[in-house]
Amino acid sequence: MFFTSLTVAQTKVGGKVIDEFDEPVAFANVFFKNSKTGVITDENGNFYFESDENYSTLVVSFVGFETQEIPLKKGLNSNLKIVLKEGTTLKEVIVYTGKTSKKNNPAIDILRKIWARKKKNGLYMFDQYKYDKYEKVEFDMNTIDSAFMNSKVFKGMEFIFDNIDTSRITGKTYLPIFINESLLEVYGDNLKKKKKEILKANKNSGFGNGDGVNTFIKDLYADYNIYNNYLKFFDKSFVSPLSRTGIDVYNYVLSDSAYIDNKWCYNIVYYPRRKNELTFKGDFWVNDSTWAIKKINLEASKSANINWVKEIYIEQEFDVLNDSVFLLKRDYMMSDFSLSKKEESKGVYGKRTTVVKNHVFNEPKDDKFYREEVNFYDNEVFAKTDEFWNENRFEGLNENESGIYKMLDTLQTVPKFKKIYNLATILGSGYIQVGKFDYGPIFSTFGYNDVEGLRVRAGGRTYFGPNDKWRLQGYAAYGFKDNKVKYGLLGKWMVDTKNRIILSLGNRRDVEQIGVSLTTSNDVLGRSFASSSLFSSGTNNKLTSINLTTLGFEMEPVKNFIFQTNFSYRTLKSASNEFSLDYYTDLTQTEIKSEVKQAEINLVAEYTPKRKTVGYGVDRLEVDNNYARLFLSYSNGMKGVFDSDFNYQKVQFYYRQPVLIGGFGRLFTTFEAGKIFGEVPLGLMGVIPGNQSYFSIENTYNLLDYYDFVADQYASLHFEHNFGGRLFSRVPYLRKLNLREIIGVKGVVGSVSDENIMINASGLNYVSPENLYWEYHAGVGNIFKVLRIDFAWRGSYLDMPNARKFAVRASFGFYF
Structure with a gap:
């Protein structure tokens, strides 16, 4: 399994960044040298990320500290302990330590330009729109170790661990236990403020009714627009880093600039001003002419006042339709559900991947079209063949995801598993x-x-x-x-x-x-x-x-x-x-x-x-x-x-x-x-x-x-x-x-x-x-x-x- 994981991701790094007094350095930049691949450390200085490419050097930086370059070996580099020393000389750099200033801050100047243009970007530019959407939802047990695998609970079900994998976000091992896929047509009318989704196909991995699961998932992972002031997750309103009130709850730092898909973009790092609020940390790339977001990632603060959720991680990537139109093309969200927020606690990952394409604009529909059917149910939607899915998925399943369907079908024939599943059903219903x-x-x-x-x-x-x-x-x-x-x-x-x-x-x-x-x-x-x-x-x-x-x-x-x-x-x-x-x-x-x-x-x-x-x-x-x-x-x-x-x-x-x-x-x-x-x-x-x-x-x-x-x-x-x-x-x-x-x-x-x-x-x-x-x-x-x-x-x-x-x-x- 270890060898297989190395062939999937060429370089994996994880560890902790501390200062000379052994205190964690929160929100430090950690990235592969000569690349744009990296993350920001969490409140405890911890980090993990990976890349399909081979890299030999890790760069760690934070304002007020000397930048460190760490040599890497091929494959997995775990439990790194990186000590940052306080900087002595700084050249032509404005230093933001702790709470950044709201005045004379170039990052906030850029943020104001984003606010001014947010209604002139993406789908808002068109009266009507239509696109195709592929949505994949997956649940995984995480923090799988040998003691867990050898537990008596899994006696007779050891074959499920053949599908174990490692998260590219957290570095933790996980075992896929559920997958649900949907293909949809999405229609919208900005003038009428109407939106309709038509489910064309749904594939469920064995548990429950496919559309019922889909309904639950859509409530759990509600759609969101990063340009909105607040983003709703798990019935909580998180302040968006692009919010007009963001300057009161976030620190912003202009970190970098570069060409992305032939578009000059600025990189802004943001992190919370206070703990225990519903906020994120991360960074985003914004175009210098349209002030549209090209890439963004959001990671919920571990101290956020939300129960049973240890991590929330979001990535969004936007495509350039022409010189002035940026459209969302991929959205990835991962949540770590756990009884405890301790790092070593076991839990369940919930992941949603959304890919959109085939946009069509300004083709109006009448009000009758947008009227929602009261009790629609089409058995054909849930009975598509494997050949259909292989031809129509917007992105292929990896080997472990493909194995979920077979593994769960096998599980349901195991008497011991049936007893566990029935007990959970009794407690739930x-x-x-x-x-x-x-x-x-x-x-x-x-x-x-x-x-x-x-x-x-x-x-x-x-x-x-x-x-x-x-x-x-x-x-x-x-x-x-x-x-x-x-x-x-x-x-x-x-x-x-x-x-x-x-x-x-x-x-x-x-x-x-x-x-x-x-x-x-x-x-x-x-x-x-x-x-x-x-x-x-x-x-x-x-x-x-x-x-x-x-x-x-x-x-x-x-x-x-x-x-x-x-x-x-x-x-x-x-x-x-x-x-x-x-x-x-x-x-x-x-x-x-x-x-x-x-x-x-x-x-x-x-x-x-x-x-x-x-x-x-x-x-x-x-x-x-x-x-x-x-x-x-x-x-x-x-x-x-x-x-x-x-x-x-x-x-x-x-x-x-x-x-x-x-x-x-x-x-x-x-x-x-x-x-x-x-x-x-x-x-x-x-x-x-x-x-x-x-x-x-x-x-x-x-x-x-x-x-x-x-x-x-x-x-x-x-x-x-x-x-x-x-x-x-x-x-x-x-x-x-x-x-x-x-x-x-x-x-x-x-x-x-x-x-x-x-x-x-x-x-x-x-x-x-x-x-x-x-x-x-x-x-x-x-x-x-x-x-x-x-x-x-x-x-x-x-x-x-x-x-x-x-x-x-x-x-x-x-x-x-």
Whole structure:
């Protein structure tokens, strides 16, 4: 293997640059003599790079130090320790040490010219454009050593190490474990601000659905434009070195100038002014007339406040179409995912290579062309032959990449590997697959509340594949305190795949906490955290026995616009002797009824622009929740239908909008409003959602108990901003902890009509937030990378009986 690696790359070098006091020299230039091949050392002075050419001398330089030339042997030169001495004489050189000056700096003068021309370069110069794109995504286990290869885990699977290789970026050994290739046609219209990608072919190396993997990858490695002020990776906004705000977070040095493809270019080195911010280090070459970027590389600072990612490395190369047009021709990105940022820690490389060609300009398309198909799936896209790929790849696979397909096909026949893969699938999905049936979700097996006591639940679903057009699912549960069996059954059938027309029928008999969300739902199998959590504060006995039957129709006529209508019939009664849903049935308040029977027609329109999903079946997985959501619902209660008790109309509106605010984190804004027309009892009333758990729950109020406030008309507004560590990164002693600061405020105003107060016989004192109830919170996230703690304070209604004025809430999650 060592001999083979030398034949691939002729010269490899790696090591560390230090000064005379044994301190690392960060951001020093390291390159092969008489070449443009090199890198910049990281914060710890470490470096590694390689070349297909033979070089005999390594040059190491940094402003304020004497340049060193290190002789090299052929092949691999590892663990070099290079000591730089402080310089004594400098000729005709402006020295930038530490933080470079923002004034009289030629590099910044060039940067301003780049800003002035950035909208006049590349694809921005044309009204419309079209090009072909080849995209290759690969995942590799890295830092492979002999102890790892000899582990008992791999007994019987030793053949996988035949494909081991060495990274040209880090010098670490790696083992390819996954590859996905795509061929696409890309169309864009700068006037209409439209863009469309048409997938022509996809080849997947054995795991999961090809297009599903592709969707996940596109979110993980989102497209970016280096000329933008901020570059989004892993849901974080990194400051671009070409940003107009770059001079506040980067140091810039004009390092060199040379001809590249017969174009005179300047070389500018940049590196962060401060640690722990979302920044890069690297260099770029820029043309001296168009001020367009010819080459650029970006390497994320290891101290950047991002979890589970040890390295991010990007290379982009631009082609010269004519004297004035520079177009991106190759984009390479590599990430090192690891539980630890220590140099020796093992992890997984994620690589994406994009190559574009065959540009065509100024051929307009109508709006219908850019309309995204709702549920497109073409089996031929995923069934191209090996001969097709050999003829149509924009660049060939190397020997190890070609071996991935064969290796993974072989792996899936190994029983031990199947067990490992199945375990990972169970932990990821929450279901245990048994033939064509999935048991689960296993995380809902146990729960607790004051009515049911300890609750156990078992359930499952049919599962023939990720794109099933029909599905049956259900569960049964038992409470050891009330000694009652509960259940839920639901069937769904997608009768039209193009417009996602889905019919559903379900029934649920269970115990539920009503009023944990302002926006109501007829989800048959849903269950709130309030009635299923293992731990809660205060009494949790205001639960309702519900028997709900729904018949539903759903369609998606336009991508991410969903229309639903369903008929539901429910009976509601108290599940506890300590809680009542009683109401008066006459004006004299002499007759009382304890059970509500209600038939209802519900119409819903929901729009979720930029939502990304995986799969084309009746059930789809969402990639993330960072998209806007608009929800409008109209419900009509029908008295007399199936002996129903009430006539009413209910209108509800919900709007949630996440906004990335440059390098200052993300703001979530949520607005809800609703009104009930007609008389309704407590069981059908709007309840302001409280939170008696010890955990943070979205769109609930941390200082309210269940049923503290009720309302038949309401409006609420929530703001929460996550700074992503922007403030803590400026505090010396907090900087290394990579904590993230969160602040928020939420409020609700509402009222109850006199008619609804009059029919109430439950004994509950109807209180509504007529004078605005509000609370605020501040939190610290990313504690040990998984824990967030919020501190909440009550802002109004401080004199209410048993009012909680302060609370601490926690939440867990894995976030980049």
